[in-house]
Amino acid sequence: MTGWSKAKTAQDIRDLVEKGFLMEAGEGISQGGRKPRLLCINRNLGFVVGVDIGATSVDVALADISGSVLQRYSEPADVRQRPEPFLGRCVEIILHLMELQGCRADQILGIGIGVPGPVDFARGVLVAPPLMPDWENFSIRGFVKESFPNAFVVVDNDVNIMALGEQRAGDGINVDHFIFVKIGTGIGAGIVSNGKIHRGSTGCAGDIGHICVDKNGPICRCGNTGCLEAMAAGPAIAEKAMQAALNGSSLLLKNLMNQNGGVLRPEDVNTACREGDQAALEIIRASGQMIGDVLAGLVNFFNPSHIFIGGGIANFGNHLLVSIRRAVLRRSLPLATTHLSINFSRMGPDAGVTGAVALALEYLFVIEDQPTTTI
Amino acid sequence: MTGWSKAKTAQDIRDLVEKGFLMEAGEGISQGGRKPRLLCINRNLGFVVGVDIGATSVDVALADISGSVLQRYSEPADVRQRPEPFLGRCVEIILHLMELQGCRADQILGIGIGVPGPVDFARGVLVAPPLMPDWENFSIRGFVKESFPNAFVVVDNDVNIMALGEQRAGDGINVDHFIFVKIGTGIGAGIVSNGKIHRGSTGCAGDIGHICVDKNGPICRCGNTGCLEAMAAGPAIAEKAMQAALNGSSLLLKNLMNQNGGVLRPEDVNTACREGDQAALEIIRASGQMIGDVLAGLVNFFNPSHIFIGGGIANFGNHLLVSIRRAVLRRSLPLATTHLSINFSRMGPDAGVTGAVALALEYLFVIEDQPTTTI
Secondary structure (H helix, E strand, C coil): CCCCCHHHHHHHHHHHHHCCCEEEEEECCCCCCCCCEEEEECHHHCEEEEEEECCCEEEEEEEECCCCEEEEEEEECCCCCCHHHHHHHHHHHHHHHHHHHCCCHHHEEEEEEEECCCEECCCCEECCCCCCHHHECCCHHHHHHHHCCCCEEEEEEHHHHHHHHHHHHCCCCCCCCEEEEEECCCEEEEEEECCEECCCCCCCCCCHHHCECCCCCCECCCCCECEHHHHHCHHHHHHHHHHHHHCCCCHHHHHHHHHCCCCCCHHHHHHHHHCCCHHHHHHHHHHHHHHHHHHHHHHHHHCCCEEEEECHHHHHCHHHHHHHHHHHHHHCCHHHHCCCEEEECCCCCHHHHHHHHHHHHHCCCCCCCCCCCCC | CCCCCHHHHHHHHHHHHHCCCEEEEEECCCCCCCCCEEEEECHHHCEEEEEEECCCEEEEEEEECCCCEEEEEEEECCCCCCHHHHHHHHHHHHHHHHHHHCCCHHHEEEEEEEECCCEECCCCEECCCCCCHHHECCCHHHHHHHHCCCCEEEEEEHHHHHHHHHHHHCCCCCCCCEEEEEECCCEEEEEEECCEECCCCCCCCCCHHHCECCCCCCECCCCCECEHHHHHCHHHHHHHHHHHHHCCCCHHHHHHHHHCCCCCCHHHHHHHHHCCCHHHHHHHHHHHHHHHHHHHHHHHHHCCCEEEEECHHHHHCHHHHHHHHHHHHHHCCHHHHCCCEEEECCCCCHHHHHHHHHHHHHCCCCCCCCCCCCC
C-alpha cells in the first residue's frame, strides 16, 4: 500500500515498535510461506478524552486510543459562567477519571471538546456564541493544554460531535449523507456529506436555529426576528406553556406551574402532553411543524438519506416526531423523501461524548489536516 | 505512487502506449542519471461531448480528451417537447460538430448531459421533472448510446454541471465549499462540499426552487404553495410586470407589452428597469429579496465561502445582486457572512457546457465510481 521497499518498511516498523507506537499481536495465517507477524497499535500508548459541553450539563469520557470508553462521568453545569471556572471544573473531572483509571497527565494524547455555539474550527474558539457570550475568542485549547501538555486539543460544535458519534457508533455508520439535528435549549445541525463532516468554510455550518420561520415572530438572542430557535426550542416551548397556564387554557399546566414555584420547564410540557393535555400537545405539535418546515427546505437543498434527532427535547416522543415528518413530507420534493428516514437518534446522551472521543482520535495520527493555529 | 516495481510499471506503460492510451512527449530534465522519458495522455485517443440542455436552449461542445473545446454550437429549443425529437436534434448537432472536426462516431468516448430537472444520478433519468413531464424515467443514456455506442453517457442536473464548470474553469477553482445558483425559468443550486459535487442520497440535492417563502403564496407547478421558484423566477417576474402594465402602475411596461403583442418576457422587465422604471425596479428587488431570504437560511446551514449566480436572470445586473446580498447579510449569522462572497458567475453561458465536458471526462477513466445501471 505504501509502495515502500521491504527493507524500508521493516526498518520503519522496528522504529515504531521501539518507540511504543506499535506492538506485536501474535502470528497470522500463512499464505504459503512463513507465518506473517501481526501488529496492532499499542493500546497502552496513551489515552484520549472526550468532553461534551451542553448548555446545562457536561459529559466527560476517558478512552483508550482504540476509542473504547474506560471511564465516564456527567454532571449538571451552566455554560453561562465564565470559561475559566467552567473549564477548570472539566479539568478536575478529567483528573478524577484518570485517577480512577490510574493514568498520568502526560499519557493524555488527545482531547476532543464539543461546545454549544458557533466554533471557528481552525482557531478552536467560539465566535459570537449567543448562549455563552463570555467565551467569545477564549482559547479553550490554551487553557486545557496547561493541564495536559502532551494532548492535542480539538474544539468543535456540540452538534458536529454528535453527528460524528452517530457516524462512528450509531445508525450513521456507512451513511454517506445525513443531518443530525439537536433540539434542546438551542437548535443546531451536524452535517455529513460524502461520508465526511461538512463544517463549511469558517467551520460554522449547521446553524439552523437562526433560519427564519416567521418574519413577524419574536426577537431572537441573535437580534433577528422569528428564528426557528426562538420559536420552537425548549425555552419557547416552556414560554408558551406558561401562557397556556396563565390564560386558563390548561388546568394541568397551571397545576404543574404552581408545583414548580411559578415556572414551567420543557419537561413539564412533555409530562402534561403524556397525561393527555390538549394545550401541551398543541405546543409540541407546533414546534414539530416549525422544525419540519425548516428541515423540508434543507431536505430539498441537501437530499440526505437520514435525519437523526437528538438533544433534550428528543425524548418528547412520537407527537414531536410525527409533526416533523408530516411537515417534511408535505413540503419536500418526492424524489428527496421517498427513501428518507427521520428518526430519533438511538444513542441518547452518548452521541456527544462518543463523538468527542472520535474527534480526538481523528486528529491524533494526522499531522497535515490538523487545525492550523498554535496548539 | 503506485507502489509497483520498476519492471511492472515499465510493462504496464508499454501496454498503454501500444494500445494508444499514452504517448511519448519528449525527454524531461535529468535528476543526475539518464534523462526521463515523459508521457502524456494521447489526445488523439478520442473525443468527449458536453450537452447543456436548458428550458429554452441547448448548448453543445465537442472537446478533446484533455477537455479543450474544439467545436461549439447553441440554438433555441423547448424541453416541453417529448424526449425523442429533442434528443434526436441533440444527436444531429453532435454529428454536425463531429463532421466539422472530422471525427467518427466510434471516437466519441464520453458524453456529459445536463438537464433542467431532478435527476436520479445513479440511474441517469429524470424523476418527476416539473418543466418536462414527458421525460420522466426516459432513458437518456439508452437513446444517446444508440448513436454513440463507444461513449460512456453521464446525465446530471443542469445546475450541477454549471457548478462543475465553475469549479474546473471559473472562480470556483480551489474553492472547497460553494453554491452555484441558477436563476432562470426555474431556480436551482449546485453544491460543492469539501471540493466535491454534493448530489445527495438520491442525486437531487440543490432543488432550492421549491423551498417555501410564503405559505400563502401562489400555487407552484410542484403542487405546493409559495415556492421560491413560483414567486421569484423568470415567469413570476414577467407575470408581475404584466400586472403592473395592466393596472397602470408602469406606462413603460405597458408600452413594451403592446410592442410585444400583449405579453412581457423577463428581459423586458430588465429593459424597463435599466430605463429607470420604478415598478420594474421593485419587481426585480422583490425577487432578489426572496432569493436572498432563502439563501440566508442555506448560508447558515452550509456556510459556503462563495455563492455564484448564473442563469438567464443573472444578467439583470446590480439591482438584483444588491437585493440578494442585503437579504443574506441581514438574516445570516456574522461568522457565516464575514468572508462570504456573493457574485454573478463570470462564465456566463459557458458554465453549463464546460461542466458537461468535465462531467464526461470525470467518468472516462474511472470504473468503480461510475453510475451503476446499464450503460
